[in-house]
Amino acid sequence: xxxxxxxxxxxxxxxxxxxxxxxxxxxxxxxxxxxxxxxxxxxxxxxxxxxxxxxxxxxxxxxxxxxxxxxxxxxxxxxxxxxxxxxxxxxxxxxxxxxxxxxxxxxxxxxxxxxxxxxxxxxxxxxxxxxxxxxxxxxxxxxxxxxxxxxxxxxxxxxxxxxxxxxxxxxxxxxxxxxxxxxxxxxxxxxxxxxxxxxxxxxxxxxxxxxxxxxxxxxxxxxxxxxxxxxxxxxxxxxxxxxxxxxxxxxxxxxxxxxxxxxxxxxxxxxxxxxxxxxxxxxxxxxxxxxxxxxxxxxxxxxxxx
Numbered sequence: 001x002x003x004x005x006x007x008x009x010x011x012x013x014x015x016x017x018x019x020x021x022x023x024x025x026x027x028x029x030x031x032x033x034x035x036x037x038x039x040x041x042x043x044x045x046x047x048x049x050x051x052x053x054x055x056x057x058x059x060x061x062x063x064x065x066x067x068x069x070x071x072x073x074x075x076x077x078x079x080x081x082x083x084x085x086x087x088x089x090x091x092x093x094x095x096x097x098x099x100x101x102x103x104x105x106x107x108x109x110x111x112x113x114x115x116x117x118x119x120x121x122x123x124x125x126x127x128x129x130x131x132x133x134x135x136x137x138x139x140x141x142x143x144x145x146x147x148x149x150x151x152x153x154x155x156x157x158x159x160x161x162x163x164x165x166x167x168x169x170x171x172x173x174x175x176x177x178x179x180x181x182x183x184x185x186x187x188x189x190x191x192x193x194x195x196x197x198x199x200x201x202x203x204x205x206x207x208x209x210x211x212x213x214x215x216x217x218x219x220x221x222x223x224x225x226x227x228x229x230x231x232x233x234x235x236x237x238x239x240x241x242x243x244x245x246x247x248x249x250x251x252x253x254x255x256x257x258x259x260x261x262x263x264x265x266x267x268x269x270x271x272x273x274x275x276x277x278x279x280x281x282x283x284x285x286x287x288x289x290x291x292x293x294x295x296x297x298x299x300x301x302x303x304x305x306x
Contacts, residue, residue, distance in 0.1 A: 022223075035060075037053040052106060062108065065080070066078065067154070067155075070146065079121040081118070087159060088115055090163055092118065093123060093140070094121070095191075104120060108120075124143060135227060136199065138196060138229045140174075152183055157183065161184070162184060162188070165190040168192075170196075173189050173247070173266070174236060176245065192266070193258045245273075247266075250277050252284065256284060257283075258284060277295060279295065
C-alpha cells in the first residue's frame with residue numbers, strides 16, 4: 001500500500017511539473033506592452049532602445065488600417081495594413097512572445113522604399129489576435145495561408161513576399177509544406193529554428209540545464225490533448241524541399257538562442273534558389289540593427305529581383 005501511495009504522489013508531482021512547463025512554453029499570456037521599448041519586458045533590447053524606440057513611435061504615427069481575417073480553426077486574426085499604393089505586398093510575422101511593431105518598426109520604411117505594401121501580422125495568441133496556445137509555427141504556418149488569401153481577395157495584392165523573424169521565420173518556412181499559391185514570389189527568414197522539437201530541446205538545455213528528450217513525448221501528448229497539434233509534425237527542411245520559391249536566410253553568428261547553423265543547413269538544402277547573409281557579432285534577431293548596410297543591401301538585392 002505504501003508503495004502505491006508513493007507511486008501516486010510521484011505521478012502527481014510529475015504531472016504538475018509537466019503542466020508547469022506546458023504552461024510556460026505553450027500558453028499565451030498577456031505579459032504587458034511589448035511595443036513600449038522602455039518596458040522591463042524589453043530589457044534585453046535596452047542597448048538598442050535609442051534606435052528601436054523612435055522607430056516604434058514613427059510606425060504608430062504612420063497611417064494604417066487594422067484588418068482581420070479568420071484562421072482555419074475559427075480564430076479572429078488581426079494585422080495592421082500599411083498601404084503604399086504598390087502592386088507588391090510583404091506579409092510579416094513576428095517572433096515568439098514578441099510584437100509585430102517591436103520586431104519590424106525599424107525596417108518599415110525600407111519596405112516602403114522597395115515598393116511594398118506592408119501587412120504587419122499579430123500572430124495567434126499575440127497582440128489583438130485570438131488564441132490560447134502558441135504552437136511554435138505548427139498552426140501559425142496555416143495562418144499564413146489565411147493572410148495570403150486575405151491579401152489577394154481584399155487588398156488587391158498581386159505579388160506577395162512572406163517575411164518572418166525567429167518563430168515568425170519558422171512559421172513562413174513551414175507554410176511551404178501547405179502548398180503556397182503562385183502569387184508568393186519570395187520568402188525572407190531571419191533567425192529561424194529548424195523545428196519546434198529542436199528549439200525546445202535547446203532552450204531547456206541552455207536555460208534550465210534539462211535534457212528535454214524525456215519530457216517532449218509527454219509535452220507533445222498535452223499538445224495533442226489541449227491544442228490538437230503535434231510538435232513532431234513540423235520540420236523546416238521537409239517543408240522547403242519541394243518548393244521553388246526563392247528564400248533569403250538572415251542570421252546573426254552570435255545568436256545565443258537559435259544557432260545560426262540551423263539557417264546554414266536550411267540554405268544548403270536549397271542553395272540553388274536561396275541566399276544567405278550571416279552577420280558577425282549579431283545576437284538573436286538583431287542582424288539588421290548590428291549591420292544595417294550589409295543586411296539592407298542583401299534584402300534590397302533579393303527583393304528587387306522578385
